[in-house]
Amino acid sequence: MPTLDDIRQAARELDGRIHRTPMLTSSALNERFGAELVLKAELFQKTGSFKVRGLLTKLLRLTAEERGRGVITVSAGNAAGALSWAARDAGVPATVVMAKTAVPAKIDAARGYGATVELVEGDLIAEYERIRDERKLTGVHPFDDEDVITGHGSLGLEVLDERPDLETVLVPVGGGGLISGVALAVKLVKPGIRVIGIEPEQADVVSRSLAAGAPQKLPTARSIADGLAAPVCGTRNFPLIQEYVDDVVRVSEESLLEATRLVMSRTKLAVEPAAAAPFAALLSGLKTQCPTAVVLSGGNLDVAKLML
Amino acid sequence: MPTLDDIRQAARELDGRIHRTPMLTSSALNERFGAELVLKAELFQKTGSFKVRGLLTKLLRLTAEERGRGVITVSAGNAAGALSWAARDAGVPATVVMAKTAVPAKIDAARGYGATVELVEGDLIAEYERIRDERKLTGVHPFDDEDVITGHGSLGLEVLDERPDLETVLVPVGGGGLISGVALAVKLVKPGIRVIGIEPEQADVVSRSLAAGAPQKLPTARSIADGLAAPVCGTRNFPLIQEYVDDVVRVSEESLLEATRLVMSRTKLAVEPAAAAPFAALLSGLKTQCPTAVVLSGGNLDVAKLML
Numbered sequence A, B: 001m002p003t004l005d006d007i008r009q010a011a012r013e014l015d016g017r018i019h020r021t022p023m024l025t026s027s028a029l030n031e032r033f034g035a036e037l038v039l040k041a042e043l044f045q046k047t048g049s050f051k052v053r054g055l056l057t058k059l060l061r062l063t064a065e066e067r068g069r070g071v072i073t074v075s076a077g078n079a080a081g082a083l084s085w086a087a088r089d090a091g092v093p094a095t096v097v098m099a100k101t102a103v104p105a106k107i108d109a110a111r112g113y114g115a116t117v118e119l120v121e122g123d124l125i126a127e128y129e130r131i132r133d134e135r136k137l138t139g140v141h142p143f144d145d146e147d148v149i150t151g152h153g154s155l156g157l158e159v160l161d162e163r164p165d166l167e168t169v170l171v172p173v174g175g176g177g178l179i180s181g182v183a184l185a186v187k188l189v190k191p192g193i194r195v196i197g198i199e200p201e202q203a204d205v206v207s208r209s210l211a212a213g214a215p216q217k218l219p220t221a222r223s224i225a226d227g228l229a230a231p232v233c234g235t236r237n238f239p240l241i242q243e244y245v246d247d248v249v250r251v252s253e254e255s256l257l258e259a260t261r262l263v264m265s266r267t268k269l270a271v272e273p274a275a276a277a278p279f280a281a282l283l284s285g286l287k288t289q290c291p292t293a294v295v296l297s298g299g300n301l302d303v304a305k306l307m308l
Helices: A005-012 A026-031 A051-061 A064-068 A078-090 A103-111 A123-134 A146-162 A179-188 A205-212 A237-244 A255-265 A273-283 B002-016 B027-033 B053-062 B064-068 B078-090 B104-112 B125-133 B144-161 B177-189 B203-210 B239-242 B255-269 B271-282
Strands: A037-041 A069-077 A096-099 A115-122 A168-172 A195-198 A249-253 A292-296 B039-043 B071-075 B094-099 B116-120 B167-171 B194-200 B247-251 B292-296
Touching: A005 A051, A005 A146, A005 A179, A005 A249, A026 A037, A026 A255, A037 A146, A051 A078, A051 A146, A051 A179, A069 A078, A069 A123, A078 A096, A078 A103, A078 A179, A096 A123, A103 A115, A123 B271, A146 A179, A146 A292, A168 A179, A168 A273, A179 A195, A179 A237, A195 A205, A195 A273, A205 A237, A205 A249, A249 A255, A249 A273, A255 A273, A255 B177, A273 A292, A292 B039, B002 B053, B002 B144, B002 B177, B027 B039, B027 B255, B039 B247, B053 B078, B053 B144, B053 B177, B071 B078, B071 B125, B078 B094, B094 B125, B094 B292, B104 B116, B116 B125, B125 B194, B144 B177, B144 B292, B167 B271, B177 B194, B194 B203, B194 B271, B203 B239, B203 B247, B247 B255, B247 B271, B255 B271
Parallel strands: A037 A292, A069 A096, A096 A115, A168 A195, A168 A292, A195 A249, B039 B292, B071 B094, B094 B116, B167 B194, B167 B292, B194 B247
Antiparallel strands: none
């Protein structure tokens, strides 16, 4: 398990390579929910999501031999963009395995950073393992990895550094990568803080894993919050979530759409639906102790679906 | 004609009542266009657009008698929200005349600020004049007004104050309110600066007015950039545009849609299509001397059309 020193070290390594994203407030949203919310605008992060934190940390810790073979990951989209960007920067060839149904902008982003994009159907993880082994590439799991968790923890340090008075942090949940790192970091700094995860009802693998007491796997996971539609909960993420996350709540597809529109219209931030998930929970009645940080995890919206 | 002192006085009156919006940069957009662009993020302004600058200035300059009667304006949407907000703040009753086809979020915003909203069909300006006279309200023209122009000029002062090295300012154009104020302000401060307006081909009343040498009126003006679909060029705006605007270019509906998607995907700012108009021009080949300020005029997007 990463220590606070490990996370601080990762934060130092990331410093200057990625953005320290702003923490913003919206009086309209505060009024709407009767709450004091602080928005960690990670949609302004390099590559448009928090994913670079963990994936760049991982890449920096690979051996020269591992890098020399080239790296590969599997992703709904944001991890693909993040690894492709980090690899390009480091001169490492990258391959990313994505679903044919991935958001086109996310596919284009990975290609734009020079990665080899493999679009597959069916079991993404099986395809990823097959290609990784066939091509002798260095596998980088998008979330079930200790270095990735450590890197994501840097976000937790930043929010508490800027707002030590925070009582709660709301974090969107896919396979558990972001929340395991953030929860670990903030609880090590401030044990009394509450961390609440939000995941789609249609992709609720972390809720199911917590209920079962062990990481579960879903046959399918589809959500308009494509970034949260992980079919598995990471084995390294799960014990951290068990220990450090206070609650994980599930939200409907309707509330995710309403939340995306609400955040966009009130803040003028182009959040992707995954980032609006905490607001879907607030719209559904979640009460939270304030000040509350809300992690706006990314902004890689499917703009082709923006009809005007 | 407003003087530089008039505009500075308006800016002082606005100070503390509205936001000084940030000027942002996007390395992705700079690379895309081979340009140094500075984005004046007026979508973060109170009520989500620049309109409060002029309309609050106007409201502050009305007599007690004029305010006591209540105010009325006519608007594609953003002026309605701006006047409603300013009037609520000042305890003045507001009526706004809007088209039945206006963006629902803009109608809701005016209602949310407590205004009486009159949704009409046909000739908006005729309906506005009829209701104004019947109810003995104080008419506030959304752009053809010297105080409104003076207030909008404050935006020009801000961009040059922050970036005195600017060579060009790109401004979306509807009826000419914003660009007349901004052009006047920046040219009075820095005569050598270039000001270029951008208007939709389908709502090109300012281009037609310049060609004709007098303010023109269009039978219809419809554009996905609803904020720019003014059917008339203001009589007070026109001479300022003639004197201080270097060029007005026209952009297609397709380029407006592409520009909106481009700006949103690269900057994660939820711009409305009017605000993306300068990028429609850049996409269509406009060359500009840099550094160039781009006025992102508003963010009141029709989020109901955001399908996910």
